[in-house]
Amino acid sequence: xxxxxxxxxxxxxxxxxxxxxxxxxxxxxxxxxxxxxxxxxxxxxxxxxxxxxxxxxxxxxxxxxxxxxxxxxxxxxxxxxxxxxxxxxxxxxxxxxxxxxxxxxxxxxxxxxxxxxxxxxxxxxxxxxxxxxxxxxxxxxxxxxxxxxxxxxxxxxxxxxxxxxxxxxxxxxxxxxxxxxxxxxxxxxxxxxxxxxxxxxxxxxxxxxxxxxxxxxxxxxxxxxxxxxxxxxxxxxxxxxxxxxxxxxxxxxxxxxxxxxxxxxxxxxxxxxxxxxxxxxxxxxxxxxxxxxxxxxxxxxxxxxxxxxxxxxxxxxxxxxxxxxxxxxxxxxxxxxxxxxxxxxxxxxxxxxxxxxxxxxxxxxxxxxxxx
Amino acid sequence: xxxxxxxxxxxxxxxxxxxxxxxxxxxxxxxxxxxxxxxxxxxxxxxxxxxxxxxxxxxxxxxxxxxxxxxxxxxxxxxxxxxxxxxxxxxxxxxxxxxxxxxxxxxxxxxxxxxxxxxxxxxxxxxxxxxxxxxxxxxxxxxxxxxxxxxxxxxxxxxxxxxxxxxxxxxxxxxxx
Numbered sequence: 001x002x003x004x005x006x007x008x009x010x011x012x013x014x015x016x017x018x019x020x021x022x023x024x025x026x027x028x029x030x031x032x033x034x035x036x037x038x039x040x041x042x043x044x045x046x047x048x049x050x051x052x053x054x055x056x057x058x059x060x061x062x063x064x065x066x067x068x069x070x071x072x073x074x075x076x077x078x079x080x081x082x083x084x085x086x087x088x089x090x091x092x093x094x095x096x097x098x099x100x101x102x103x104x105x106x107x108x109x110x111x112x113x114x115x116x117x118x119x120x121x122x123x124x125x126x127x128x129x130x131x132x133x134x135x136x137x138x139x140x141x142x143x144x145x146x147x148x149x150x151x152x153x154x155x156x157x158x159x160x161x162x163x164x165x166x167x168x169x170x171x172x173x174x175x176x177x178x179x180x181x182x183x184x185x186x187x188x189x190x191x192x193x194x195x196x197x198x199x200x201x202x203x204x205x206x207x208x209x210x211x212x213x214x215x216x217x218x219x220x221x222x223x224x225x226x227x228x229x230x231x232x233x234x235x236x237x238x239x240x241x242x243x244x245x246x247x248x249x250x251x252x253x254x255x256x257x258x259x260x261x262x263x264x265x266x267x268x269x270x271x272x273x274x275x276x277x278x279x280x281x282x283x284x285x286x287x288x289x290x291x292x293x294x295x296x297x298x299x300x301x302x303x304x305x306x307x308x309x310x311x312x313x314x315x316x317x318x319x320x321x322x323x324x325x326x327x328x329x330x331x332x333x334x335x336x337x338x339x340x341x342x343x344x345x346x347x348x349x350x351x352x353x354x355x356x357x358x359x360x361x362x363x364x365x366x367x368x369x370x371x372x
Numbered sequence: 373x374x375x376x377x378x379x380x381x382x383x384x385x386x387x388x389x390x391x392x393x394x395x396x397x398x399x400x401x402x403x404x405x406x407x408x409x410x411x412x413x414x415x416x417x418x419x420x421x422x423x424x425x426x427x428x429x430x431x432x433x434x435x436x437x438x439x440x441x442x443x444x445x446x447x448x449x450x451x452x453x454x455x456x457x458x459x460x461x462x463x464x465x466x467x468x469x470x471x472x473x474x475x476x477x478x479x480x481x482x483x484x485x486x487x488x489x490x491x492x493x494x495x496x497x498x499x500x501x502x503x504x505x506x507x508x509x510x511x512x513x514x515x516x517x518x519x520x521x522x523x524x525x526x527x528x529x530x531x532x533x534x535x536x537x538x539x540x541x542x543x544x545x546x547x548x549x
Binding site for chain 1: 440454456460478481486507
């Protein structure tokens with residue numbers, strides 16, 4: 001796949017589809033530091049081009065110009081991976097859905113600003129294989145660079161984001177003011193423009209009811225708590241995303257160290273203790289939860305996405321605690337993605353309505369998890 | 373209401389307080405003129421009223437950003453600025469808001485771009501734009517040659533040109549295709 005889809009042919013050809021069918025995604029790897037609790041670490045940088053209006057006030061021509069400039073600048077980045085460039089305004093709805101489910105684009109970029117297909121120029125560039133790096137163009141800001149790592153590894157994600165930012169900056173002028181830092185469309189992102197987040201799997205804290213304490217404490221420490229699919233999404237599958245709330249007045253290193261060496265390790269420890277306590281003091285309660293989920297995954301005939309995510313969460317904890325020995329955590333992570341509506345339809349190779357999806361989802365879990 | 377002095381309709385009304393006592397006067401226009409009271413100004417026509425209202429509104433909204441034309445009210449409605457210069461244009465009203473959003477911080481710490489940015493399109497961006505144009509014009513030249521080669525059934529040449537076109541428009545240098 002190329003950075004630039006054929007200029008004469010369809011802009012998003014079979015190549016794009018092929019890339020999206022590849023499941024070698026970094027955040028599904030189920031490895032990395034503290035992988036028993038931490039799903040993935042992510043660093044996001046917001047940048048805007050100086051001399052062009054922000055996206056909300058740009059004309060279609062100006063938005064197209066931003067796409068051209070960013071695409072050219074990406075050519076200058078020195079990465080071992082290949083870049084894939086997709087014009088979201090020309091991408092069919094189903095592929096856009098895949099990108100959202102894979103955390104490559106936001107719902108906002110998927111929707112655009114209410115324009116018909118072919119209008120409202122916007123794009124995503126991402127690296128393959130692995131999808132560790134992606135850049136949304138013309139979302140809320142001109143650029144939203146995202147670097148993702150499996151497990152707790154914000155430092156490495158930041159190091160790469162910093163390098164890519166440097167090489168983009170060698171070709172582009174970013175809007176910046178000495179006092180307010182990088183200037184963004186929304187003043188809540190000014191300064192570093194950096195949002196660092198960690199996706200945590202906290203099933204035991206949910207079972208003990210201590211999750212609310214964690215949420216409150218995180219809020220008190222200036223962190224935002226979100227669900228698996230970001231703002232407004234429920235914490236389906238016991239996945240919680242913790243991120244810094246403020247971007248001004250703290251350097252990237254300070255944001256990083258607050259999260260990685262102070263707050264997150266405490267939450268990880270809290271979850272580990274809760275798991276151990278459940279296993280030793282409420283053994284049957286815990287085993288019941290885990291085996292019920294395994295039973296449902298291996299035998300149920302109809303399943304919603306939320307229910308599937310909940311069962312996968314319980315099974316995942318069972319694997320990590322050594323209760324379930326014949327299922328790989330990496331498979332569970334992959335299933336977490338495949339049970340999402342668009343991926344599910346891609347797996348079965350056809351459009352499925354809601355009822356058909358529930359059936360297909362149950363079938364997928366049964367076949368992949370050795371059920372009947 | 374009738375005039376205090378004659379049978380005419382009272383159109384001028386005056387209320388005063390004299391030594392703590394409220395005194396009301398209701399007079400017709402001519403009696404009022406005799407007392408030295410001016411009649412009220414005639415009502416402004418509707419058009420004028422509308423004009424006054426918009427002017428007042430505009431004044432309350434404050435000045436717009438000189439670069440993109442956004443007003444602070446517009447910003448308050450949508451939560452996003454129109455361009456980077458809005459930050460300078462609305463600095464005074466913005467700082468308290470920024471302070472609230474960032475736990476009291478008003479000074480950036482951390483990464484700085486290696487080059488200070490100008491607010492106009494820089495020569496660097498222009499250089500990049502020139503590169504884009506050059507690439508596009510080379511691609512379209514090759515495409516023309518390619519068409520000719522295909523027409524002339526020079527397929528080997530066409531294949532070469534196609535490769536060249538791909539190199540030009542595809543993956544960045546060093547990337548595998």
